[in-house]
Amino acid sequence: MNVHIAGVPIPDSDIAQGALRFIQKDMPQMLVRHALRAFLFSSLIGRNRSLDFSLELLFVGAVFHHYGLAPRYNQSGRRFELDGADAAADFLSSNGVTKQEARSVRDAIALHTTFGLDGFESPLVDLLHAGVATDLIALYYDEIGENDRRAVLQAYPRERAFKFRIIEALADGMKQRPRTTFGNVNADVLDRCDPDFYRLNFCGLILGSQWDD
Numbered sequence: 001m002n003v004h005i006a007g008v009p010i011p012d013s014d015i016a017q018g019a020l021r022f023i024q025k026d027m028p029q030m031l032v033r034h035a036l037r038a039f040l041f042s043s044l045i046g047r048n049r050s051l052d053f054s055l056e057l058l059f060v061g062a063v064f065h066h067y068g069l070a071p072r073y074n075q076s077g078r079r080f081e082l083d084g085a086d087a088a089a090d091f092l093s094s095n096g097v098t099k100q101e102a103r104s105v106r107d108a109i110a111l112h113t114t115f116g117l118d119g120f121e122s123p124l125v126d127l128l129h130a131g132v133a134t135d136l137i138a139l140y141y142d143e144i145g146e147n148d149r150r151a152v153l154q155a156y157p158r159e160r161a162f163k164f165r166i167i168e169a170l171a172d173g174m175k176q177r178p179r180t181t182f183g184n185v186n187a188d189v190l191d192r193c194d195p196d197f198y199r200l201n202f203c204g205l206i207l208g209s210q211w212d213d
Contacts, residue, residue: 005040005152005155006044006147006149009055011059015097016056016059016060019064020059020063023063023064023070026071030159030162031169032063035062035064036063036156038132038135039058041131041144042062043131044148045131046123048144049143051123052123054124057101058127058128060091060105061105061109064084064091064109065084065108066084067083068082068085068173069172069173069174074176074177075177076180077177079180079181079184079186080173080186081111081112084109088106088109089103089106092105104122105124107124114129130143168193171190171192171193174186174189183202
């Protein structure tokens with residue numbers, strides 16, 4: 001681990017760097033930089049909270065967290081988080097990582113867009129969510145010092161109009177599977193970007209069910 005950003009060592013193990021090379025084949029550079037910022041923000045939050053976690057596993061989780069948006073999954077009928085989670089778990093298993101460790105990474109990716117979760121045995125679930133949410137909506141912005149934020153952005157800058165471009169990237173990865181956004185924040189993305197999107201309503205599904213009242 002020779003490269004440090006904001007005091008966080010970038011994992012240089014074969015598994016970590018292999019994961020980065022794996023996703024770089026399919027993901028645009030903007031999303032790769034987003035993933036690396038998410039890793040650094042996650043790590044800084046974990047350090048500030050005095051949590052015990054694996055930098056290597058957090059790194060793999062971060063770089064794979066949006067892999068389900070890759071074009072190869074455009075026809076998938078599953079949530080993009082699940083496609084990315086399974087891809088990460090398969091990658092880790094094929095590289096000799098234990099089933100429990102691979103599962104912790106899978107859980108973190110599968111749940112990274114879900115708010116209000118805590119109490120998981122693995123801190124990776126909370127940390128990956130926190131890192132991604134910090135880069136996208138500055139949810140834990142104040143848990144990271146100004147100098148550390150500056151160092152992260154210097155290493156992996158946010159592109160011009162990143163806020164709009166990341167929304168478009170999310171929409172592009174989900175527009176062919178709109179039903180997978182029901183019940184999660186991804187519905188907000190298609191609601192904004194796809195004029196033909198029809199948002200399912202949970203109350204409507206209850207009231208319109210075939211059960212006799």
